[in-house]
Amino acid sequence: MTQDNAYDTVQKYHRAWTSGDIDTAMNYVADDVACRAPGIDLDGKDAYRGFIGGFAPMLTGIGDIAEFVDEDRVALFYYPQTMSTSTTPAAEFFTVKDGKITESVLIFDRLSYGPPEQA
């Protein structure tokens, strides 16, 4: 079923990146993925990997809020918890084709995560 496949793909992607396994997560992302992220549009898997790979190490946990599925489209609402906040929600709207995420709209409030840390 299309619905099960899209949901399954997104769940596997989500579990992988939120546990820090970016390589596995990227198995579920199309080479030509288009992602709209806060302040930047990411074109292609390399750009997407760089963005997600840069955020993943800051994660300290995930708080689930809700998930929705409609055929090849999946929405996740969750708390990506970091040292600076555990109550700032994020939303992702995925489009999945043939077992790969082809489009993503990622929404969160950058201000709630505070200024970037010093390297």
Add this chain to the structure above:
Amino acid sequence: MTQDNAYDTVQKYHRAWTSGDIDTAMNYVADDVACRAPGIDLDGKDAYRGFIGGFAPMLTGIGDIAEFVDEDRVALFYYPQTMSTSTTPAAEFFTVKDGKITESVLIFDRLSYGPPEQA
């Protein structure tokens, strides 16, 4: 049907506030609504009305992205267009009971809307 009612409630709410009719919009909001908005938790209809009523005049248009329904829960993804941006997405996750919105998680990137305008 529960599903139709929740979706219908959210659609009426959404159409009203995005056209600037805050009074009508608030007919679909519970007195004890709890809303998590960027940087602030809003408790009760008055606080919620103040927040939405403050943003609505800045709207110049709405761009639809996606909507999801699951029984009494509804998710909307859309572009709340303003003078400063037409491509910054927002997501709202609503819980509806008895024709009123009781909970809302509202997500957008405040930075993408630029600094507050001078009064």
